[in-house]
Amino acid sequence: FNGIFLEGVFIMFDVEVRRLRELRPLIHCVANPVSLNDCANLLLACGASPVMAGCPQESAEITAASQALVLDLGMLNPQRFEAMTISLRAASERKIPVVLDPAGADISSYRRKCVEELLRLGGISVIRGNPSEIMSLCGMETSAKGEEVFNAAHNLSNTTGAIVEITGEADIITDGLRRVCVKGGHIAMIRIMGVGCMLSSLTGAFLAVKPEHPLEAATMASALMKRFGEAAALNMECLSTGYHSMRSYLIDVAGKIDFLALQGGFHIEDR
Numbered sequence: 001f002n003g004i005f006l007e008g009v010f011i012m013f014d015v016e017v018r019r020l021r022e023l024r025p026l027i028h029c030v031a032n033p034v035s036l037n038d039c040a041n042l043l044l045a046c047g048a049s050p051v052m053a054g055c056p057q058e059s060a061e062i063t064a065a066s067q068a069l070v071l072d073l074g075m076l077n078p079q080r081f082e083a084m085t086i087s088l089r090a091a092s093e094r095k096i097p098v099v100l101d102p103a104g105a106d107i108s109s110y111r112r113k114c115v116e117e118l119l120r121l122g123g124i125s126v127i128r129g130n131p132s133e134i135m136s137l138c139g140m141e142t143s144a145k146g147e148e149v150f151n152a153a154h155n156l157s158n159t160t161g162a163i164v165e166i167t168g169e170a171d172i173i174t175d176g177l178r179r180v181c182v183k184g185g186h187i188a189m190i191r192i193m194g195v196g197c198m199l200s201s202l203t204g205a206f207l208a209v210k211p212e213h214p215l216e217a218a219t220m221a222s223a224l225m226k227r228f229g230e231a232a233a234l235n236m237e238c239l240s241t242g243y244h245s246m247r248s249y250l251i252d253v254a255g256k257i258d259f260l261a262l263q264g265g266f267h268i269e270d271r
Contacts, residue, residue: 027051070101073102074101128218130168195225
């Protein structure tokens with residue numbers, strides 16, 4: 001279908017996409033250098049205006065001028081973390097929505113400590129990570145599966161006040177009470193670096209459009225990213241190209257977001 005029915009309101013994708021392109025919100029991404037270029041180009045293709053800054057001396061000023069902040073722990077170092085804490089404080093003071101991507105929190109105690117510090121500062125709107133990353137934030141075994149993972153996500157949401165999104169074959173998004181399941185996408189999406197980073201950035205763009213409705217924003221970003229993946233994989237298969245082309249196709253498809261939204265085909269369950 002062409003929209004999502006959440007919190008008693010039917011949200012039309014094409015309407016929200018049009019708003020995104022009309023507003024052209026500035027999205028400040030303290031991004032993973034590995035995927036920085038892809039995140040910036042995806043945001044531009046969708047209609048947002050990215051600024052990728054990781055310098056502590058300018059973090060507060062840039063955040064204050066932005067409509068959303070995305071913090072990605074990929075390739076973390078002390079200077080980048082300092083920029084994140086300064087940016088988060090500036091965002092909290094001005095009630096600017098924030099996405100936290102705890103990349104690699106499951107494999108490094110330093111990253112976990114940094115995430116804990118960011119969560120302690122507060123002001124996070126959405127936490128997006130894979131199951132292992134989310135489990136590590138909950139102090140649980142990263143091998144946990146099924147309901148154990150979902151219950152941990154609910155608890156993390158209730159503890160932090162943030163929407164928690166676990167991404168995978170199906171994305172699970174919760175506000176601590178409700179659980180939204182977004183299906184779709186393509187296996188080729190896990191064969192290229194940075195798809196999760198791009199989703200975090202896209203979530204920031206929709207948070208800028210719907211700052212008071214982070215569950216809706218996260219759901220829309222998730223559903224659209226899976227549509228991008230499906231369409232990009234179809235291009236890859238039809239043209240007999242490889243995974244390097246898949247990265248480009250994701251951005252190509254994002255530039256045709258209006259067409260995709262109007263065509264529907266989303267797989268969303270609100271439980």
